Amino acid sequence: MMDAPHITNLILGQPYAPDFDDVYTSTTGGVEQSRHVFIEGIELATLAHKTTPRVQIAELGVGSGLNLLLTAHTWIQQDCLPALTPVLHLYGVEAAPWTMDQLAQYYAHVVAQHPELTEIAAQWQAVYPPRMEGAHTLCLVPQRVWVTLVWGDVMELFEHLDHHGMTADNNPMDAWYLDGFAPSKNPAMWTPEVFEAMSTFSQPHHTRLATYTVASEVRRNLTTAGFALTQRPGLPPKRECLSGVFRGQGPL
Numbered sequence: 578m579m580d581a582p583h584i585t586n587l588i589l590g591q592p593y594a595p596d597f598d599d600v601y602t603s604t605t606g607g608v609e610q611s612r613h614v615f616i617e618g619i620e621l622a623t624l625a626h627k628t629t630p631r632v633q634i635a636e637l638g639v640g641s642g643l644n645l646l647l648t649a650h651t652w653i654q655q656d657c658l659p660a661l662t663p664v665l666h667l668y669g670v671e672a673a674p675w676t677m678d679q680l681a682q683y684y685a686h687v688v689a690q691h692p693e694l695t696e697i698a699a700q701w702q703a704v705y706p707p708r709m710e711g712a713h714t715l716c717l718v719p720q721r722v723w724v725t726l727v728w729g730d731v732m733e734l735f736e737h738l739d740h741h742g743m744t745a746d747n748n749p750m751d752a753w754y755l756d757g758f759a760p761s762k763n764p765a766m767w768t769p770e771v772f773e774a775m776s777t778f779s780q781p782h783h784t785r786l787a788t789y790t791v792a793s794e795v796r797r798n799l800t801t802a803g804f805a806l807t808q809r810p811g812l813p814p815k816r817e818c819l820s821g822v823f824r825g826q827g828p829l
């Protein structure tokens with residue numbers, strides 16, 4: 578069993594990681610920030626119109642799972658043509674998976690503020706895998722949403738994708754969420770190696786990314802890895818956030 582992460586302020590709905598001196602989700606409305614930065618950042622709604630059987634999104638830094646389950650919730654809400662809408666397969670990597678008790682404390686707070694999330698939050702906790710290193714695939718919404726959680730270091734996600742035959746040409750990732758604590762506090766989640774690995778599973782002019790940071794080194798390294806970036810207005814108190822699309826490698 579992996580060690581439990583040290584988290585404070587869970588009961589207030591503002592989980593904080595003393596080891597990184599950073600918050601897991603925004604202290605000013607984690608749900609609204611997540612929808613704005615990630616779900617709108619990758620234009621999730623447009624992915625529902627893809628003609629492929631599956632849409633795939635990967636998150637670096639699962640934490641509470643809030644971004645993933647909000648994505649699933651949005652997907653099934655907009656699912657007005659169930660027979661035609663692709664199945665959503667979410668991937669996530671996390672070095673320090675939350676315990677069931679930590680999830681229960683946090684989601685009690687989330688659903689009190691957002692009752693519309695009661696069912697999906699309960700389902701997330703019902704299918705949440707044991708904290709054993711490696712990959713765990715689970716069905717979050719029958720016939721609509723699958724989730725593969727890789728419990729381990731960020732680079733292990735790419736090993737998993739590679740091992741399962743995913744490439745940029747064959748079965749690429751449609752979008753990436755980058756949510757690994759602030760780059761200044763946790764540079765290991767924002768290295769050129771991570772961005773380079775993302776690019777090997779990204780389809781030119783298609784695969785998107787979203788993150789809340791606009792740190793200049795992150796932008797520089799993402800650009801070098803082949804992503805064309807756009808700084809979008811953030812939700813207050815954040816001034817800006819970042820989205821991008823993979824343009825391919827080589828000259829602009």
Ligand SMILES: C[S@@+](CC[C@H](N)C(=O)[O-])C[C@H]1O[C@@H](n2cnc3c(N)ncnc32)[C@H](O)[C@@H]1O
Pocket residue numbers: 582600601602637638639640641642643644645670671672673729730731732756757758763765766
């Ligand atoms: C800001 S939190 C993620 C919040 C999350 N997306 C949510 O919806 O709650 C960052 C996460 O990245 C994880 N993390 C930090 N370094 C990591 C690494 N090297 N590999 C994998 N995960 C890492 C942390 O344990 C933490 O859960």
